[in-house]
Structures are given as C-alpha cells and as structure tokens.
Amino acid sequence: MTETAKIKPVRKAVFPVAGLGTRFLPATKAIPKEMLPVVDRPLIQYAVDEAREAGIEQLVFVTGRGKTAIVEHFDTAYELEATMSGRGKSLDVLDATRIQPGNLVTVRQQVPMGLGHAIWCARAVIGNEPFAIFLPDELMIGKPGCMKQMVDAYNQVGGNVISVLEVPREEVSSYGVIAPGAVDGNLTEVTGLVEKPKVEVAPSNLIISGRYILQPEVLQVLETQEKGAGGEIQLTDAMAQMIGKQPFHAVTFDGKRYDCGSKVGFVEATLALALEREDMGEEVRAMAKRLLGV
Numbered sequence: 001m002t003e004t005a006k007i008k009p010v011r012k013a014v015f016p017v018a019g020l021g022t023r024f025l026p027a028t029k030a031i032p033k034e035m036l037p038v039v040d041r042p043l044i045q046y047a048v049d050e051a052r053e054a055g056i057e058q059l060v061f062v063t064g065r066g067k068t069a070i071v072e073h074f075d076t077a078y079e080l081e082a083t084m085s086g087r088g089k090s091l092d093v094l095d096a097t098r099i100q101p102g103n104l105v106t107v108r109q110q111v112p113m114g115l116g117h118a119i120w121c122a123r124a125v126i127g128n129e130p131f132a133i134f135l136p137d138e139l140m141i142g143k144p145g146c147m148k149q150m151v152d153a154y155n156q157v158g159g160n161v162i163s164v165l166e167v168p169r170e171e172v173s174s175y176g177v178i179a180p181g182a183v184d185g186n187l188t189e190v191t192g193l194v195e196k197p198k199v200e201v202a203p204s205n206l207i208i209s210g211r212y213i214l215q216p217e218v219l220q221v222l223e224t225q226e227k228g229a230g231g232e233i234q235l236t237d238a239m240a241q242m243i244g245k246q247p248f249h250a251v252t253f254d255g256k257r258y259d260c261g262s263k264v265g266f267v268e269a270t271l272a273l274a275l276e277r278e279d280m281g282e283e284v285r286a287m288a289k290r291l292l293g294v
Contacts, residue, residue, distance in 0.1 A: 007158040010151055010213055012125065013056045013132040015047060016118040018064035018109040023261065032067050034136050038269050039277065041096075043260055044070055047136040049096055054147035056132060059099065060125045061106045062118045071106055074099040116233035120222040128216050130154075133235075138210030139269050142255020146211050150251050153187055154213050159247025160239065162190070163211035165257055172202040176236050178250050179203035190248040193240045206250060209257055214239070215246055 021033030028036070034044040051059060061070060074097055081091055109121045119133060132147060140146035146163050154161045164178055173196050180203070181189030194203060212235075221238040242248060258272065259265035274284045 007155060008130050010055070010130050010132050010154060011057045012060060012129060013051045013058070013134055013147075014060045014062060014119055014122045014126070015044070015134050015136060016062045016109075016115055017044065017067060017070055017136060018062055018112065018118060020064075020112070023263065024266075030066070032070050034067075035069050035073065036266070038139065038260065038266070039274050042073060043139065044073070044136050045096060046139055046141075047134040048074070048099075050140065050145040050147050051132065051134060053145045054132070054151045056147070057103060058125075059104050060122045060131075061104070062109050062121050063106050064109055064112070071104070073097055074104055114233040114235075116222050116235040116238055119235060120219060120233070123219045126216060126219065130213060130215050133212040133214065135210035137259070137261035139258040139260045140209070140211065140253060140255060141258070141273070142253060146209075146253050146255060149186075149253060149255075150211060150213055153249065153251045157187070157247055157249050159249065160190075160215055160218075160242055161213040161248075162239070162250050163209045163253050164188070164206040164250040165209045165253055166205055167207050169202065169205045170199055172197060172205055172207060173199055175207035177202050177204055178206050178208065180206060180250075186252045186254065188250045188252065190243060190250050192243060193236050195234065195236050206252065208236070208250075209253060211253075212239075215242070217246070218242055 017032065017034050019033065021028035024033050024036065035042045038046065048059060063070065076098065077094070081094065084091055105125050107121050107125065109118045134147070140163070142149070150161050150163055167175070176193060176195050177197055178188070178190045179192030179194065181191040183189070188206065192203060193208070197203070218238050221241050222233065256272070258269035260269050271284070271288070275281050
C-alpha cells in the first residue's frame with residue numbers, strides 16, 4: 001500500500017461560532033456576528049461554501065447561547081419558499097443555504113475558554129478522523145478556495161496542514177507565525193509555531209490564517225492542555241506539540257484574506273467583493289469615486 005493510499009480523506013469540518021462578537025456591538029447584541037452580511041451573504045455562508053467546494057461532507061458548528069440563527073439559516077424555510085414560489089420568484093438564491101439532514105451537527109461550548117477548547121468540544125463528532133477547521137472571521141477568497149488548495153496538498157503529504165499568508169515583517173507580532181523548513185512550491189514544512197512573536201525574533205513572515213486540517217490526535221493533547229495566553233486553551237499550543245510527531249506543512253494561500261473580525265476589515269471585504277460583482281461593481285465604483293471626490 002502506498003503512503004498516499006493510507007491518507008484518510010477529510011470529511012468533517014469544525015466551525016467555532018460561539019464568540020460573543022463584542023467588537024461589533026450593538027449590531028451583534030441579538031444577531032450572531034457570523035450572520036452579518038458581506039454584500040448579501042452572511043459571513044458563515046462564505047465559509048460553508050468554501051468547505052463544500054473542498055469536498056467536506058459534515059459540518060460541525062460549535063455554538064453558544066443566542067446562536068440559533070446560524071443553524072436556522074441553513075434550515076428549510078418553508079413559509080418563505082412557499083411565498084416566493086407563489087409569487088413566481090426563483091428559489092435559486094436559497095440553494096446555498098440548504099444542508100441535507102445529518103450533514104449539519106451542532107455542539108455547545110458552554111464556557112468561553114478559547115479556540116482550543118471549542119475544537120475539543122466537537123471531539124465526539126470528530127471521532128478518529130482528520131478534520132478541517134474554519135474560522136469564519138477570516139474571509140478567504142480565491143479560485144480554487146483556500147480549503148480546496150489545502151485538501152489538494154493534504155492528499156499528497158497527509159498529516160497536519162495549515163494555511164499561511166505572507167505579511168510585511170513589521171506586522172508579524174499580531175499573529176501566529178510558523179518557523180519554516182523545506183519549501184516545495186506553495187508547500188512549506190513547519191518546524192515550529194510561535195504566537196505573536198516580537199518582530200526581531202520572528203522566525204518568518206508567514207502567518208497562520210484561519211484554516212486548518214488536523215489529525216484527531218490533537219484532541220488528546222487538548223484534553224489535558226493547560227491554559228495559555230489570555231487564560232484560554234490555545235489551539236496553537238496543541239498544534240505545536242504535533243510537530244515532529246506527525247507530518248506538518250503549511251500551504252501559502254493563493255488568494256485574498258479579509259479580517260472580518262475587525263470593523264475596518266469587514267468594510268474592506270464588503271467593498272472589495274461588491275466591486276467584483278457584475279450586477280453592482282460599476283455602480284459601487286462610481287459611488288466610491290463620488291464619496292472620495294475624485
């Protein structure tokens with residue numbers, strides 16, 4: 001049996017969506033931040049579409065109190081669809097919001113203890129399979145999508161794969177950064193992970209960018225891991241323990257990343273995607289020029 005034949009396919013993806021979204025208050029007082037629209041699609045929809053493109057079959061939402069709207073978004077809205085059909089309107093716009101029964105699972109993160117803890121909460125659904133992780137705050141736009149690029153790489157090398165992006169070196173102290181090893185095209189061996197290093201000691205300018213493919217053994221590490229930075233259970237700390245025990249690579253994403261966890265990044269994403277739309281791009285461009293007085 002070849003090494004490639006031993007690689008288990010990535011069928012499941014975890015979406016940590018239990019956060020309170022305090023940066024976007026008061027908008028997020030009653031609406032999950034993942035449901036805020038970038039143009040006309042909720043942020044979570046972009047991540048789900050990316051997962052489906054990559055062949056992900058089962059979506060696991062790690063939710064908290066007040067997050068039911070996320071699940072309802074992917075449910076059948078009988079009254080809405082019946083009304084639209086009765087008025088002769090196409091239902092095509094709702095196609096992406098339909099997830100087959102059994103393909104969407106929710107688990108609760110009852111206490112906000114960090115990203116690592118959120119992933120650990122999904123352990124019963126993940127089981128003994130490799131799994132993907134999507135941070136919906138990070139909107140990744142590319143053709144193919146970020147996770148599809150990662151899955152293609154994973155099918156060649158197996159192990160653990162994370163997405164990285166190059167940033168100006170003076171910005172690395174705001175992110176998790178990889179220590180790079182051998183490089184093969186857009187694939188880089190990961191020899192270490194450093195969370196928010198000082199610029200002068202950062203091992204590279206390649207930052208972790210919100211997409212992961214991890215082996216189930218990381219859940220065993222999270223089981224007993226103590227709290228790290230910010231008093232939370234950090235996923236980066238658990239991943240660092242997998243280096244040297246399993247293959248660990250980074251894929252440099254060929255596309256654009258928008259930090260929708262910040263207000264400025266959210267506005268940037270909305271403007272950038274609107275400008276690319278055939279149905280509104282020219283109008284938005286003209287509007288922007290008018291507002292800027294150019």
